[in-house]
Amino acid sequence: MLRVAVVGSGPSGVYAAQTLVQQREVPGVLVDVLDRLPAPYGLVRYGVAPDHEKIKSLQGSLRTVLEDERIRFLGNVEVGGPALPTGRLLELYHAVVYCVGAARDRLLGIPGEDLAGVHSATSFVSWYSGHPDAVDESFDLPGVDSAVVVGAGNVAVDVTRILARGPAELEPTDMPQPALGALAISGLRRVAMVARRGPSQGKFTTKELRELGTLPGVDTVVDPAELAIDPVYEDPAAAAALPAVARRNLEALRGWAGADPGGSGRRIALRFYLRPAEILGGPDGRVTAMRFERTAPDGRGGVSGTGVFEDIEAQLVLRSVGYKGVPLAGLPFDPSKGTVPHAAGRVLRAGRASVGEYVAGWIKRGPTGVIGTNRPCAKETASSLLQDAGVLARRELSGDPLDALRAAGLHPVEWPGWLAIEAAETDLGRSFGRGSVKIPDWSGLLGAAGLA
Structure with missing residues (x-):
C-alpha cells in the first residue's frame, strides 16, 4: 500500500x-x-x-x-x-x-499604487467569491462612478463583467450577500478595461470577451483608432497567420468598433496601447484617475512608449497583470x-x-x-x-x-463536514430568497462543519 x-x-x-x-x-x-x-x-x-x-x-x-x-x-x-x-x-x-x-498577484510598480481605492483583481475576485481570507476586504463601492481594470486576460474580463452587471443578474448566483449588496448600491456606470499592447495580443478567450457585449443595459465600445494601430488589424494575410482565438477576438472587437454608446446607461470601454504610468489621487488619499502612456508596436512583438499621456477618471482601480x-x-x-x-x-x-x-x-x-x-x-x-x-x-x-x-x-474537516457546509449554504441562501449562497468567513465555515 x-x-x-x-x-x-x-x-x-x-x-x-x-x-x-x-x-x-x-x-x-x-x-x-x-x-x-x-x-x-x-x-x-x-x-x-x-x-x-x-x-x-x-x-x-x-x-x-x-x-x-x-x-x-x-x-x-x-x-x-x-x-x-x-x-x-x-x-x-x-x-x-x-x-x-x-x-500572489503582480504589482504594477508605478507611483500611486498605494492609494485608497487601488486593489488587486485577485483580492476583488476573492471578495465576491466568498473566500474567507477576504471577508474583511473593503472596496468602498458606494459612490464609485468609474473604474479602471488593468489587464487583458480572462480575470480582467471577469472583474469588468461583474462590475458592469446589474444586481438582478447576480442574485441567482452563489455570491455572498455582503458582496451582492455592495455591488447593488455602487452606482458604477463606466468601466475601462485597459491593455498596454494591442487587441491581437490579448490573453482573454473569445467566449469571455464576447460576453461583455451581451450584458443587459450595458454598452460595450472600442475605439477604432486603437484597433488600427495593431499591425495585423487591417492586414488580412497577417491576421490569417494568427492563432484562431486571436482571429476570433479581433472579429468580436471589430463588431464593437465605433459603436454609438447610445443612452446614459452603463458602459464598458475596451482600451488598447496604453501603458500604466501613474495613479492619481485627491487630497483625501483616494484615487481619482489613472495616467497612461500611449504605446506603439516596436516591430519585435512588444511595445514602446510614445511620450503621449492620457488620464482616465476612476474611483476604483483593479490591477490584473498576472500571478506568481x-x-x-x-x-x-x-x-x-x-x-x-x-x-x-x-x-x-x-x-x-x-x-x-x-x-x-x-x-x-x-x-x-x-x-x-x-x-x-x-x-x-x-x-x-x-x-x-x-x-x-x-x-x-x-x-x-x-x-x-x-x-x-x-x-x-472531513467530507461529512464539507457536506454540512454545503447544507448550511443552501439554508443561508433560502433565508435570502436565493439559491445556495456562500458562507464568506472562517468562523461560519468551521461552525457549519461542526468545529466551532
Whole structure:
C-alpha cells in the first residue's frame, strides 16, 4: 500500500489524486487531499466568477473524484506552518504532491499604487467569491462612478463583467450577500478595461470577451483608432497567420468598433496601447484617475512608449497583470519563475530529485493555461511518482496520518463536514430568497462543519 498526500484540492490536486488511484500499475494507492481551507475545489470555488455557471459545474466532476473510497478530503489543514512542517508531512506519507497554485498577484510598480481605492483583481475576485481570507476586504463601492481594470486576460474580463452587471443578474448566483449588496448600491456606470499592447495580443478567450457585449443595459465600445494601430488589424494575410482565438477576438472587437454608446446607461470601454504610468489621487488619499502612456508596436512583438499621456477618471482601480507563486516553507523555490524547481514533477533540491516530493499545477509550471491544462500536468507528475513507487514503498509508516494530524493540534474537516457546509449554504441562501449562497468567513465555515 502506498499512502500519498496531495496538498491542494483544486483541479491540479484532484486530477493528481484521480490519476494515482485509477491507474493499475501500482495497486493499493490511498490518497489524502489536504487543503488549508475547509472547502474543496480551489479556484473552481474561489476563482471562477459566480455568473459562470457552466465552468463552476466542474465542481460536480471534482466531487465525484473526492468521493472515491480511496481518496480522503482533509480540509482546514495548513501545510508548512508550525503544526505541520513539510518535513513532518513527508514522514507521515510515502509521497507528497504539492498543488498549491500561484496565490500572489503582480504589482504594477508605478507611483500611486498605494492609494485608497487601488486593489488587486485577485483580492476583488476573492471578495465576491466568498473566500474567507477576504471577508474583511473593503472596496468602498458606494459612490464609485468609474473604474479602471488593468489587464487583458480572462480575470480582467471577469472583474469588468461583474462590475458592469446589474444586481438582478447576480442574485441567482452563489455570491455572498455582503458582496451582492455592495455591488447593488455602487452606482458604477463606466468601466475601462485597459491593455498596454494591442487587441491581437490579448490573453482573454473569445467566449469571455464576447460576453461583455451581451450584458443587459450595458454598452460595450472600442475605439477604432486603437484597433488600427495593431499591425495585423487591417492586414488580412497577417491576421490569417494568427492563432484562431486571436482571429476570433479581433472579429468580436471589430463588431464593437465605433459603436454609438447610445443612452446614459452603463458602459464598458475596451482600451488598447496604453501603458500604466501613474495613479492619481485627491487630497483625501483616494484615487481619482489613472495616467497612461500611449504605446506603439516596436516591430519585435512588444511595445514602446510614445511620450503621449492620457488620464482616465476612476474611483476604483483593479490591477490584473498576472500571478506568481509563493514560497512554501521547507520547499525549494525559484523566485524568478515563481515555481518550485522540478524535473517532470519531481522536486529538485540542489539539482537532484528529492524522492517523495512532487509538484503539479501552477506551482510547477507557472500561472499558464486553463483549467483543463492541469490534467496532463497532473498526469505527468503522477507518472513520475508511480515510477518511484518501488523505492517509496520501502519505508514503513507509523499508522494513519489522520491520527498524527489531530495529535499535532489540527482539526481536519472531513467530507461529512464539507457536506454540512454545503447544507448550511443552501439554508443561508433560502433565508435570502436565493439559491445556495456562500458562507464568506472562517468562523461560519468551521461552525457549519461542526468545529466551532
